[in-house]
Amino acid sequence: MSEVVMRATEVHKSFGRLEVLKGVSLEVKKGETICLIGPSGSGKTTFIRCINHLEKIDSGRIEVNGHLIGYRERSGKLVEDSERNIARHRTQIGMVFQRFNLFPHMTALENVIEAPMRVQGTSKAHATDYARALLSRVGLGDKLDTYPGKLSGGQQQRVAIARALAMGPALMLFDEPTSALDPEVTGEVLSVMEELAHAGITMIVVTHEMGFARKAADRVVMMDDGMIIEDGTPEHFFVAPEHERTRQFLSKIL
Secondary structure, three states, X not given: OOOEEXXXXXXEEEEOOEEXXXXXXXXXXXXXXXXXXXXXXOOHHHHHHHHOOOOOXXXXXXXXXXXXXXXXXXXXXXXXXXXXXXXXXXXXXXXXXXXXXXXXXXXXXXXXXXXXXXXXXXXXXXXXXXXXXXXXXXXXXXXXXXXXXXXXHHHHHHHHHHHHHOOOOOEEEEEOOOOOOOHHHHHHHHHHXXXXXXXXXXXXXXXXXXXXXXXXXXXXXXXXXXXXXXXXXXXXXXXXXXXXXXXXXXXXXX
8 A cells, every 4th residue: 555645745724814724734545544533623624625626725735646636836836727637637536525415306327427427428338337336336226216305315425425436536535424414324324435445445534433433444633723633543543542632532522
């Protein structure tokens, strides 16, 4: 696991006078699952939105698969890239949000085949075959022709995961994917994500699900006040964290 898929270096981001990211640096290697945890307002969601340029960074740099995301170098300085290049590099990054954002007028299968056909020019036959396999993988092989309104929240989120995987991304980002779900269906989604982690899909997961972090993460990264304050294996993180703020946080949620 030596190949670096995502490298963030000294990333800063402010909204007006509020500095949300204060020099965040992180490397994620191929096949790693990183769980990003921390209190609300610590900058977790902002950071992963910066990774796929849904938020523009103020300084620093983010690379995915060796490509700068959102910017290009000109005379030693970073300038904003063209929309076309940003869109092309963004296809390397799959994103699963808190809300499912499925197209309500399309079936589960149609939701999954849309981007590969429209963005990558994949034939309908090939996109359909792959989408069927992905929907089976997330436990929805019997829901291909079902519209989102007829699916539970957990089922909709699993369609959203299949849709993100359909583009064959180098990196998957999850922004608290179970926070909008009822507790009884949360497990459905987490078990799919666990399977992806064990299969070697490279993932960064913002989550409050500590059981998932213990079982599925290669590393757990703690953010607080716009900075990474702890980064270690689950064994280290949950048993012997180094930072007092991490110990305080864990004592409240475990």
